[in-house]
Amino acid sequence: MSTHDARLDRLAEVAVRVGLGLRPGQELVMTAPLEALPLARRITVQAYKAGASVVTTLLADDQATLARFEHGHDDAFDRAAGWLYEGMASAYRGGAARLAISGDDPSLLAGQDPDKVARANRARSKAYMPALEQIANFATNWTIVSAATPAWARTVFPELPEDEAVARLWDAIFSASRVDGPDPVGAWEAHNRALSDRTRSLNERRYAALHFRGPGTDLTVGLADDHEWCGGATTAKNGITCNANIPTEEVFTTPHKMRVQGYVSATKPLSYQGTLIDGIAVRFEEGRIVESRARTGADVLAKVIDTDEGARRLGEVALVPASSPISASGLLFCNTLYDENAASHIALGQAYSKCFRNGGAGLSEQDLTARGANRSLIHIDWMIGSAEVDVDGVTPEGRSEPLMRRGEWVD
């Protein structure tokens, strides 16, 4: 195994070359937790080497976020820095690429007033909408990579001393991000080919629905009309091929927001804005959550699905084998980028317009809605797959074909 610095450099190179596919002359907008500065600096170097015109990094300071909750006046929490998010949207419209380093403290706001947290999130989500739409619709090339921050590492390895926890989390990140070997870019090319073969096969079969069966789960997820399976590399609307998630193991598509029926139990806890929501079980009727409970964090879950009408419906369904490298690590990362690549999952909220035939090109908002695409301020993934869950594909004629058995692909 090579040194930490060498692997950090390789992760930065993979982020810029594989994640973004950054084009010479392209601007880059990066967001990062302050603690991820060493990775952000290496990505900046790689981006300029690749010909970036300007790299702008917005460093987020947890202490500033906490200061607001600890000292802010009550009427402050319905406001957000709209000018910044509008600026970001304008940057993407102008051709800028987008890179997010994730590594947030999963418990940062755990001790704060849940009502203020919900209000601040709602205000931020609303202000962020114009930028999020550009990203969700792949108007430009973008990617997310992770950095092992101390707070995140403590959450994943609560029993270890902090420096050891950080080192262990970096090991997991480097391994899952496929930068351990001598040729990370080549490893990503092979991985992208495998994911592409899988989506091609699913797209040829054109299932009308997926059927999940397992402990506490009997759920039929109707797929959107003209849906298309995606996974691995994506060609954004600016013509640049990017890998939006580093790592990624999933293949995913758009469910029909009116055609989800049955009950489902989460197979992993959901870490949402500092609260661990564990033991989620919900029931859908005609696409809508009509019953929900959770063993812990039920109040936060209730607030989340009350965000707007679309927050009670699905915007994504994804299949990941239970033997995926991240799943094999046996860790709960409390970080969507990692946990969603450990298990099959569904997402409440906003659908991706690109998961339609021809990448959704030419489809208006109305066209998307007519085909069953959901719309919401939120997009929250939660895990419903495991080695105990089977998945069938249901053909338009109603015939079931085995897709996954005990969490693994049947072919």
Add this chain to the structure above:
Amino acid sequence: MSTHDARLDRLAEVAVRVGLGLRPGQELVMTAPLEALPLARRITVQAYKAGASVVTTLLADDQATLARFEHGHDDAFDRAAGWLYEGMASAYRGGAARLAISGDDPSLLAGQDPDKVARANRARSKAYMPALEQIANFATNWTIVSAATPAWARTVFPELPEDEAVARLWDAIFSASRVDGPDPVGAWEAHNRALSDRTRSLNERRYAALHFRGPGTDLTVGLADDHEWCGGATTAKNGITCNANIPTEEVFTTPHKMRVQGYVSATKPLSYQGTLIDGIAVRFEEGRIVESRARTGADVLAKVIDTDEGARRLGEVALVPASSPISASGLLFCNTLYDENAASHIALGQAYSKCFRNGGAGLSEQDLTARGANRSLIHIDWMIGSAEVDVDGVTPEGRSEPLMRRGEWVD
């Protein structure tokens, strides 16, 4: 003398209460060098205590700036993050206050290609123009305070070990910012009254010009028609009274861009973007620099005054007694906020529209130009006052009245 932390807290309080006069519910946009994080965090706390709705801090990383010069492709240097500056302008239009923490490494770009530095500065200045206009015209309340960063401290105290240099620079900052005593806010009220008495007296006299005489200097600076002297607290156009510079010792007004005549020698070096320009001597004819030289950094000076037509003309003239506390420290800070408050000075470039009767209210760009206000992408102050320089006020009838003798006010 109280502890470092207590003085840092008082500086943060002065920045928010005296510098900004932040209003409950107001948003705040802060910029800071990464090394100023401890002060930025304290200001964030003070701002939320004062009722800020959202505080957004943009942390600047010198390493990222250097990475661009070291690895960026040649065609990158004519680009800037326009979306960010437009966003900031939009924030100010929407009512946000603005706080800048200055403490930049004066020599950061000293080793870089001067042509690339000039191109990057020009691109940035142009992109920043919409935001700068809001600030220069006091559309909103704003302030600048300083933090003792290691790189800046090394420049001011090159002979000291770094930690000692930083401590000495903090001492100078706390002292100049009047936060050493038990009641900094009260001290600022008294100081603002003294500056206000001085500007009232100058405004009553309505001089047509100032005449500077000293070693290497015989310069007549015609004042703009309807000019007004400013200093200390300013009431911004949003009705909020702020102190734009912490510290501040100057009273200043707008020269007439066509009516500057004679020669002038700088009394301190000018630190510009990492280059120390020393021994500046220039000659003006009808407001325009027609000859310029410098003992060191002459090439950078030449590039600066070639930025645009307005870069060769004056946008500000300011009077500061040679006995000001900052001057008395005997230090060269290589930081405009400090050095400009150590000596009388002039500024090349953009004029402040507020230095006109009635704060410039109701004056269009054309009105300002007709009265002699200069316009440029740049605004660069340099020091022409000292204990060897006399200043006269020249009445519209051509009579000279002594204003300063040997650098001190005559009354």
